[in-house]
Amino acid sequence: MANRGPSYGLSREVQEKIEQKYDPELESRLVNWIIVQCGEQIEHPPPGRQHFQTWLMDGTLLCKLINSLHPKGNEPVAKISESKMAFKQMEQISQFLKAAEIYGVRTTDIFQTVDLWEGKDMAAVQRTLMALGSLAVTKDDGCYKGDPSWFHRKAQQNRRGFSEEQLRQGQNVIGLQMGSNKGASQSGMTGYGMPRQII
16 A cells, blocks of 8 residues: 555454455466566566555556557557656556456456555456456457466357247247146136135
8 A cells, every 4th residue: 555554443444354355376377377468578576465566556567468468550558658657657557447448348347546556455456357367268369378277268149040930930839937738627616706615
């Protein structure tokens, strides 16, 4: 957490709950993927939430990551700056987030800039990177590098096409979930409004 003192009371409890969601095993998988995906000589950070945050905080790795998921010449982030100025770093994180949303990551899976830059919710950062990795594996467009087993494939749409004749035939069939009237009779039923006969 940048430039902030310790929190107390309810704020402390909330922050501790958020920190418990952080997964160290997932961190190592994401670090390996980012290094392989970017394809450069990137230094492996020491394990730990703080080191992971510091490693990603300037936004350059995130921008390189999203650019590597697109074909050459079609990268969403045109200029990646390695500036040490805070607003430039936060701007790069925002560029990554916009590009990730355009790539297909759901809005609900995208973290806020301060979650990473101030280290407020690193579990949310992990969620976004997991969603991005899953999308990259699912798209299977040749841009994904790394082990496909690192991320799960998203369900694909499976549209079915039926001819007009097949649709007409389906209207004549009673589905089993609608029940059956075989063996039904009114024997033993009394008329409406009559009292039940108990003997």
